[in-house]
Amino acid sequence: MSQPAPDYLTIKAQEQPDKTALIDDRPDGTRTVLTYAELERRSCRVANALLGEGLSQGERVLWCGCNSPGAVIMIHAARKAGLTAVPLNYRLTAEEIAYVVDDSDAALIWVDAENAPLFSSIQLAESGNALARVRRIVVYGGEAEGALPAATVTDQEWLDGVSDRTPPPVAIHPKTMIYTSGTTGKPKGSVRDSTGDPEQRRRLVEHIGYRPDDVYLTTGPLYHSGPGGFMAISYLLGNTVVLQRHFDPEDWLRLVDVHRVTSTFAAPTPIRRICALPPEVKARYDTRSMRIMIANAAPWPMALKRMVLADFPADSLWEVYGSTELGVNMVLEPADQLRKPGSCGKPAPGVEVELIDDEGRPVTEPGVQGEVFVKSASVFDTYHKARDKYDADRRGEFHTVGDVATFDAEGYYYICDRKKDMIITGGMNVYPAEIEAALEEHPSIFEAAVFGIPSDEWGESVHAVVVPVPGSEPTPEQVAAHAREHLAGYKIPRSISFADELPKTGSGKVLKRELRAPYWREAERRI
Numbered sequence: 001m002s003q004p005a006p007d008y009l010t011i012k013a014q015e016q017p018d019k020t021a022l023i024d025d026r027p028d029g030t031r032t033v034l035t036y037a038e039l040e041r042r043s044c045r046v047a048n049a050l051l052g053e054g055l056s057q058g059e060r061v062l063w064c065g066c067n068s069p070g071a072v073i074m075i076h077a078a079r080k081a082g083l084t085a086v087p088l089n090y091r092l093t094a095e096e097i098a099y100v101v102d103d104s105d106a107a108l109i110w111v112d113a114e115n116a117p118l119f120s121s122i123q124l125a126e127s128g129n130a131l132a133r134v135r136r137i138v139v140y141g142g143e144a145e146g147a148l149p150a151a152t153v154t155d156q157e158w159l160d161g162v163s164d165r166t167p168p169p170v171a172i173h174p175k176t177m178i179y180t181s182g183t184t185g186k187p188k189g190s191v192r193d194s195t196g197d198p199e200q201r202r203r204l205v206e207h208i209g210y211r212p213d214d215v216y217l218t219t220g221p222l223y224h225s226g227p228g229g230f231m232a233i234s235y236l237l238g239n240t241v242v243l244q245r246h247f248d249p250e251d252w253l254r255l256v257d258v259h260r261v262t263s264t265f266a267a268p269t270p271i272r273r274i275c276a277l278p279p280e281v282k283a284r285y286d287t288r289s290m291r292i293m294i295a296n297a298a299p300w301p302m303a304l305k306r307m308v309l310a311d312f313p314a315d316s317l318w319e320v321y322g323s324t325e326l327g328v329n330m331v332l333e334p335a336d337q338l339r340k341p342g343s344c345g346k347p348a349p350g351v352e353v354e355l356i357d358d359e360g361r362p363v364t365e366p367g368v369q370g371e372v373f374v375k376s377a378s379v380f381d382t383y384h385k386a387r388d389k390y391d392a393d394r395r396g397e398f399h400t401v402g403d404v405a406t407f408d409a410e411g412y413y414y415i416c417d418r419k420k421d422m423i424i425t426g427g428m429n430v431y432p433a434e435i436e437a438a439l440e441e442h443p444s445i446f447e448a449a450v451f452g453i454p455s456d457e458w459g460e461s462v463h464a465v466v467v468p469v470p471g472s473e474p475t476p477e478q479v480a481a482h483a484r485e486h487l488a489g490y491k492i493p494r495s496i497s498f499a500d501e502l503p504k505t506g507s508g509k510v511l512k513r514e515l516r517a518p519y520w521r522e523a524e525r526r527i
Contacts, residue, residue: 004169007080008195012238013040021235023259024069024243027251032069036238039076042069045164046077052162053108053135057082057172060104064088064097064119065112067218067243070140070155074110075228076235079194082170086177086189087223090115091488096187100179101131103385104189109137116144116152177384178225180324180429189384190225190325194232197377201233203349204328208292208318210237215259215289217242219252219266220427225324226296230265239263249273253285260289267297267427268304268459275307287312295319297427301459302341309337319344321415323401327378329353330413343412344405351376353413354398355405366409373398421512423452425460428490432512435493438486439464439479444472449502450493451512453519464493465515467501 012021017037024032034042050061061083063074078085086104088097090112097118101109111119116139119131131137131149139148140155174194179187216234218241220227234241242259244252247270255261271293274282293308293316300319308317319332321344330353332345347353355363355370363370375398382390393400402422407413423430432450439448447467452460468474476496483492503511 004171006169007076007166008236009036009040009043009076009080010166012235013037016238019238020240022069022072022241022243024245025255025258026245027248027254034069039073040166041164043073043076043080044166045159045162046073047080047167048165049159049162050077050081050083050108051167055081055083055107057170058084058175059107060084060086060177061108061110062086062088062101062104062106063110064090064115064223065110065141066090066114066245067222068112068141068245069243070110070112071222072231072241072243075222075232079174080167080170082172082174084175084177084191085194086179087228089179089221089223089488090118091490092118093486093488094118095486096488100187101134103187104177104179105133107133107135109134111137111139111144113139113142113144116148117146119152120146120148175381178223178228178324180225186434188386188389190380191382191384192378192380195236196232196327197350200350200377201236204331205233205237207331207349208294210239210263210292212238214239214262214291215242216240217252217255217259217261217264218244219264219270220247220297224297224427226265226267226294229327230263230294234263249277250281253277253282253287256287256290257285262289263292263294264290265294265296268295268300269426269457271295271308272304272457275304275311282311290316293317296322297424302338305337320348321345321413322348323403325380325401326374326399327376327380329372329374329376332412336412340408340412343408343414345413346411347413348376350378352398354395355407356395356400363407367406369404369406371400372403372405372413372415373400375399421451423450423460423462425452425455425462425490426458430462430491435462435464435483435487435491438483439466441486442474442479442482444469444474445479446470447502449510449512449515451516453495453516455494461494462491463495463497463519465497465499465502467499 013036019036021036021039022034061078065071137152138155138158175191176194177189177191180190216239218227222228231241242255290312315334317334317337320328321330322328328348329351330345331348332343352375354373356373357363357370373395379399403415405413405415421432435450436448439445445466446469449465453463455461479496503514
């Protein structure tokens with residue numbers, strides 16, 4: 001029987017102990033720098049503390065916090081301990097957090113002091129005591145304000161006397177579980193191998209041209225699969241990772257300049273804010289070191305791509321299409337960014353793509369729409385507590401997340417609809433059913449339909465059409481205030497209109513395409 005392989009961070013720490021692994025460089029002058037040897041020791045200490053809690057391999061450890069050394073350490077530590085790491089979006093409301101904590105069956109919570117108050121408020125959530133199965137809450141990065149559950153300790157207390165020796169390699173493949181909403185609006189945990197398929201990853205790395213001496217900057221929160229996933233690639237290659245705790249466009253440029261950043265992964269919104277800075281501000285910073293900018297998380301319009309190519313090296317812009325569940329599926333190379341407007345590229349190395357039409361037949365002709373099905377070694381393992389949904393989205397070895405696309409005569413793909421009704425605003429996935437359910441709890445709202453409309457700043461913004469209860473006259477301000485009580489800020493409708501009724505099919509389904517169409521036609525006229 002073969003012995004389990006050593007953890008990859010352990011290997012890198014042995015190969016290059018003195019190389020810088022992590023830089024946390026904040027605008028106020030606070031700076032933390034860890035070598036690979038130091039990151040290994042700190043991660044091993046947390047891993048040993050996790051094992052000391054008596055957690056079984058595969059149990060869930062939920063971590064919550066802004067980008068920081070503490071978050072990175074837990075990502076590595078959970079893997080070393082053979083546990084399933086569950087990143088939590090700290091922008092969620094107490095109600096939403098309570099649901100994820102409860103659904104994930106988290107045994108331990110590792111939370112940044114800045115975000116710890118979220119876990120005192122969830123005790124009051126209507127969903128009940130979501131912490132019933134949590135053995136311990138560990139607060140790192142300072143002292144938390146407010147009352148927290150009795151099981152809470154600081155990281156100093158928890159780690160006191162714990163060894164930083166490397167724990168034995170685990171016999172199982174550690175998992176991650178990233179929550180992503182489904183068509184019902186309730187989040188689902190997408191479970192996958194934490195290190196992916198080595199051969200497919202090697203081919204993608206070679207295709208894009210990553211190198212061991214790259215310096216990766218986190219553009220966006222690590223709880224997202226994209227920034228976190230590409231950071232994992234960076235550590236597998238032995239790169240230096242630069243953290244930005246909270247996004248700020250000029251500070252982002254400073255980090256690129258000071259640390260000679262060569263790679264990043266970004267949604268369109270932060271890059272748009274960077275490119276929109278005044279020319280005199282951008283001129284203060286040298287961005288010529290940037291080699292690889294991965295565009296993802298939402299469609300990047302051509303206007304934005306032209307802005308990027310004006311401010312950064314012309315051969316630095318790559319675009320990938322993928323999802324939390326299916327990984328990287330398609331790649332558009334720098335040479336094709338302007339040549340193939342609207343395309344998300346060709347299948348990534350090791351990925352097979354099929355389009356299936358409404359009759360269940362493979363699409364064989366260019367320009368014909370079909371649902372995107374993917375066969376890949378990097379596809380996720382299952383949905384936590386929702387195997388039926390996982391199985392429903394498969395055709396043999398091919399999987400889908402519901403996106404619709406076409407391809408052209410050269411084999412380049414073009415996404416037509418993103419998961420049908422899903423809205424992508426500022427790189428965040430927003431599901432209308434969740435918002436509609438929250439709005440319809442308002443006593444003056446009879447029915448609501450939510451969809452995305454064009455936004456120059458966010459890509460799409462959330463719009464709600466509300467049908468009032470007869471005799472009621474809710475105002476847009478009242479509707480938004482009600483939504484704010486139940487939903488994260490990025491899910492709240494940015495515009496609200498009212499109607500006497502919603503257009504529907506004969507079976508009673510709302511025809512959102514009729515509601516959505518005028519807004520997108522107007523946007524097309526402005527192009």
